[in-house]
Amino acid sequence: MRHIIAVLLENESGALARVVGLFAQRGYNIDSLTVAATEDPTMSRLTLVTRGDDQVIEQITKQLHKLIEVVKLVDLSESAHIERELMMVKVKASGDQREEVKRCADIFRGQIIDVSPTTYTIQVVGTSDKLEAFIEAMCNTQILEVVRTGVSGISRGEKALSL
């Protein structure tokens, strides 16, 4: 099962390496990982997408918790949450294709954020599924480059991961 784990950790050098190292050492998967400082500059927030059965996920959260610099963490997939990912796709777009690409981007509520005589760069925001669906929809177009931020997640309602 896919899980989204949000982690608050001390914004110290080496803290991220410890998290990534843990996954490598213990043979856990990382599908995606994003990290940046929070409103409190001494703390970073990390969102990690991983896969595993219940026992593996339990070990992952316990092992993460053991890291001295991990302040708090939550498995967002255990309750209602929102996930978003941002993707930028550069595609070949000339002649008739230009209209076709634009239409498709519109359907996915994507924005064309850069234009050249032969290319479009489209920004799409959504769940990972939606991003994948967009890439699929562009199958008749020559994709030059894809860049994704990885998933960020947050709980719905009043629940908050904070100190």
Next chain:
Amino acid sequence: MSQQHQPELLSGGAMLIRALRDEGVEFVYGYPGGAVLHIYDALFQQTEVKHVLVRHEQAATHMADAYARASGKAGVVLVTSGPGATNAVTGIATAYMDSIPMVVICGQVMSHLIGDDAFQETDMLGISRPIVKHNMSVRNPADIPALVKKAFYIAQSGRPGPVVLDIPKDMTMPNQKFPYEYPKDIKLRSYNPNAKGHPGQIKKALQTLLAAKKPVLYAGGGVILGQASAELTELAQRLNLPVTNTLMGLGAYPATDPQFIGMLGMHGTYEANQVMHNADVIFAVGARFDDRVTNATKKFCPNATIIHIDIDPASISKTIMAHVPIVGLVKPVLQEMLHQLEKHGNTLDQAALGQWWQQIGQWREVHGGRFEHRTDLLKPQAVIEAVWRHTKGDAYVTSDVGQHQMFAAQYYKFDKPNRWINSGGLGTMGFGLPAAMGVKLHYPEAEVVCVTGEGSIQMNIQELSTCKQYGLGVKIINLNNGYLGMVKQWQDMNYDSRYSSSYMDSLPDFVKLAEAYGHVGIRVTSPEELEPALEKAFALKDKLVFLDIHVDPKEHVYPMQVPGGAMNDMFLSKTERT
């Protein structure tokens, strides 16, 4: 502000040593080098913190580690950058696997050179990351006292472990001074290690235990680290529970007590493994269901309800699902259980327990730690029994890794905690001699015995020189069979006795070698020589005596669990299998 409240101004190097003093550190084990010269100079200018110069940094880590195992306080290591630090890696990993508190101070190249592939530069934070509880680097000399405090706090609290403190050379400059004050307390928002155990879970655990008909108490190294032997013993005796200890837990429950059923696991006793397999309630205390205990996890103790106390939540339900988990320090949890028992005066079903003990008595008859007694050939088991007698069961015994380690675990009856000092998790050959040295330095009056083999001892034999320098009168019991015994045993059992690289040709004359280092060497080649040799060795109180004891090269360690089987699938000898 009055003058006397002004903190003293000290250099980074001097602050480090002062902080160690204020932490109560008596000995630092290490080896100097370029990046730690300022620190060594600061050490030289005071007398309270003493330095022990080893011959290889690995030995420094094992000395510190063994001191911690014997005393319960963190051992301290000081090494230089680059090779000094990498030589310490095996010792750090050894401590990590056995949850031993240790603070390792590593020099580092100057801050501005980090990342330049400077002389003797290595990324020690990166290298040590997977084998430490935590590691830190000094960025500002003024932070040194706080970082030392943090290092000791992390190393010694919760589930203990090694902490590496990486110090670039420019952080210890003698001419840059800072106000020194050692913090009294420390609190980390991201680390809160001391759990007392959930009262509801403790109650549930007691109910489960009291309802058992075939209970067993399975106690591990956590009881020793958590200094809870007295509570464990009291609880076991109050409820008349059979007790088995893991390799790391030996001494947590007195081995000569009738309720002790021996070590469990791969080379555990027949009765301990049978009791585990047939138990209806397993009460695991500070043990971690290691693969050397459980054998095949799918076949593990099919009828047992498992109660598990551990300070590390990640150890609970990691390999074996716990039905009643309790996250907490072993000592307060056991105290609470005793308190509850006191209050309610409960006991187990005595008739069922009586039957269970009867069954255990029958299992005890099956193997009973038997081995062949010969008049023409020394048996390693007989040597350990003799050492146990000569030391009245009261020595600190360190070991290396292999057959001799298992024989020591099986045949030296440890009645006290912190006496059996071995590398259980990592299985580090070369551990035994430096470990014995670490203990002897702190307990000069105590009898300290290193049980080793001719393979292991040669992995840190250079430390005989350190022993000479510091007058460390340890007794080395070298069970010399000319082979890497445990490798050979597996080759006998699984590879049709093809002894691929397990035979040691060209062994040194250990007696002469010991003498060359200024010690006493005694060779024992036949059973009748053993007693007088031991007598002589233990009479030479302050001398290091190297007993090179030639034992039966064909001997195997039994019982031995059948790989891939249940706990009670065992070989009992070369010809018997359960």
